[in-house]
Amino acid sequence: xxxxxxxxxxxxxxxxxxxxxxxxxxxxxxxxxxxxxxxxxxxxxxxxxxxxxxxxxxxxxxxxxxxxxxxxxxxxxxxxxxxxxxxxxxxxxxxxxxxxxxxxxxxxxxxxxxxxxxxxxxxxxxxxxxxxxxxxxxxxxxxxxxxxxxxxxxxxxxxxxxxxxxxxxxxxxxxxxxxxxxxxxxxxxxxxxxxxxxxxxxxxxxxxxxxxxxxxxxxxxxxxxxxxxxxxxxxxxxxxxxxxxxxxxxxxxxxxxxxxxxxxxxxxxxxxxxxxxxxxxxxxxxxxxxxxxxx
Amino acid sequence: xxxxxxxxxxxxxxxxxxxxxxxxxxxxxxxxxxxxxxxxxxxxxxxxxxxxxxxxxxxxxxxxxxxxxxxxxxxxxxxxxxxxxxxxxxxxxxxxxxxxxxxxxxxxxxxxxxxxxxxxxxxxxxxxxxxxxxxxxxxxxxxxxxxxxxxx
Numbered sequence: 001x002x003x004x005x006x007x008x009x010x011x012x013x014x015x016x017x018x019x020x021x022x023x024x025x026x027x028x029x030x031x032x033x034x035x036x037x038x039x040x041x042x043x044x045x046x047x048x049x050x051x052x053x054x055x056x057x058x059x060x061x062x063x064x065x066x067x068x069x070x071x072x073x074x075x076x077x078x079x080x081x082x083x084x085x086x087x088x089x090x091x092x093x094x095x096x097x098x099x100x101x102x103x104x105x106x107x108x109x110x111x112x113x114x115x116x117x118x119x120x121x122x123x124x125x126x127x128x129x130x131x132x133x134x135x136x137x138x139x140x141x142x143x144x145x146x147x148x149x150x151x152x153x154x155x156x157x158x159x160x161x162x163x164x165x166x167x168x169x170x171x172x173x174x175x176x177x178x179x180x181x182x183x184x185x186x187x188x189x190x191x192x193x194x195x196x197x198x199x200x201x202x203x204x205x206x207x208x209x210x211x212x213x214x215x216x217x218x219x220x221x222x223x224x225x226x227x228x229x230x231x232x233x234x235x236x237x238x239x240x241x242x243x244x245x246x247x248x249x250x251x252x253x254x255x256x257x258x259x260x261x262x263x264x265x266x267x268x269x270x271x272x273x274x275x276x277x278x279x280x281x282x283x284x285x286x287x288x289x290x291x292x293x294x295x
Numbered sequence: 296x297x298x299x300x301x302x303x304x305x306x307x308x309x310x311x312x313x314x315x316x317x318x319x320x321x322x323x324x325x326x327x328x329x330x331x332x333x334x335x336x337x338x339x340x341x342x343x344x345x346x347x348x349x350x351x352x353x354x355x356x357x358x359x360x361x362x363x364x365x366x367x368x369x370x371x372x373x374x375x376x377x378x379x380x381x382x383x384x385x386x387x388x389x390x391x392x393x394x395x396x397x398x399x400x401x402x403x404x405x406x407x408x409x410x411x412x413x414x415x416x417x418x419x420x421x422x423x424x425x426x427x428x429x430x431x432x433x434x435x436x437x438x439x440x441x442x443x444x445x446x447x
Contacts (some may be wrong), residue, residue, distance in 0.1 A: 061437075229444060229445055230445040230446060245345055249344075252429075253341070253429055253432040254433070254435065254436040255435075258338065259334045259335070259337040259338035260334060261432060261435035262436055262440075263439035264439075264440065264443075264444075264445045267437075267439065268440070271436075
């Protein structure tokens with residue numbers, strides 16, 4: 001009886017310790033102390049990070065693209081994720097958040113209550129963002145129109161709906177190391193920052209392992225389309241033979257080198273890249289051409 | 296007379312088996328052909344915009360006029376019900392074209408408006424042409440985003 005008690009106590013203790021350890025940890029308050037955001041600079045971050053593409057309402061066009069009321073659905077092998085409201089509405093959106101909460105979400109995938117976000121939210125990319133860019137982004141997003149549409153729950157079944165399990169997932173797949181060695185070339189470094197810290201191209205263009213982690217050995221070499229039909233193309237030089245000028249022009253206008261136009265979800269991406277500075281589009285093109293060619 | 300009737304009966308009997316891309320062969324060829332002509336026009340203007348080929352006012356105008364001509368073609372008869380990518384092979388036209396036809400047609404009208412402005416601007420130099428070409432590109436993207444299935 002006594003032994004049973006001791007075993008139970010140990011099991012309970014381990015479980016309790018695991019429960020405590022597996023909670024999400026926000027960034028330390030000191031990390032954001034003294035930072036202040038510039039909304040004008042934040043607008044460029046907003047476009048480069050592609051926030052509106054997923055968080056605007058389904059089918060939103062024109063000025064409605066800046067109302068981040070959520071509701072778009074993203075099917076995956078683990079279930080369907082529904083983008084939440086991240087407008088500055090204090091109740092339904094993220095208007096009540098301070099910079100520390102906002103930065104913890106982007107850089108650590110942690111919700112203000114300590115729960116882990118599902119990595120459908122590409123914090124595995126945003127974790128590489130500078131805190132100044134995060135502060136600028138927040139300053140810009142605070143000025144967007146608030147919207148009181150409530151966020152919808154994700155449709156994710158057991159066991160993937162256990163957010164605690166994402167603690168282990170993050171240990172395996174969340175790291176802030178760069179994927180490409182950009183050397184000392186400033187354009188290549190800028191391209192890498194745009195792609196690996198903001199644009200999250202790899203989220204769709206790289207295949208995933210059985211746990212949904214990105215396979216860095218197949219970086220940008222294409223993947224099945226999670227929404228069903230077709231494949232997301234390989235954009236390493238092993239398959240994409242467009243020139244740098246062609247890639248930059250495509251990211252500006254949506255025209256491929258043979259003057260077909262972009263379609264599908266990539267059309268949303270081009271709506272963002274069209275708003276970047278020309279040298280940023282050129283930097284993305286330089287980055288893609290510098291990737292290891294994969295077949 | 297009997298042979299005509301026999302042929303008609305046979306055709307009716309075979310009709311369900313023949314519901315395939317073949318039924319809309321002309322429509323698909325026409326739809327994709329008009330896009331190809333527009334694409335060739337855009338490639339002339341785009342290569343000038345990129346600086347890949349030298350700007351030539353006459354060639355730019357000719358290309359833009361072709362795009363405008365395509366955008367002005369009446370689309371009646373080219374988009375029969377059941378010629379979507381869920382029903383037949385050989386097309387990337389999504390059922391949304393029929394489910395939300397008003398949206399499709401308004402996007403086609405934007406294409407026409409953009410093509411006509413481009414037609415006006417194309418002969419006046421590469422700087423004048425470029426914004427009009429970008430607007431045309433946005434019209435292409437808007438419709439392809441909403442109503443065209445991804446490749447392969």
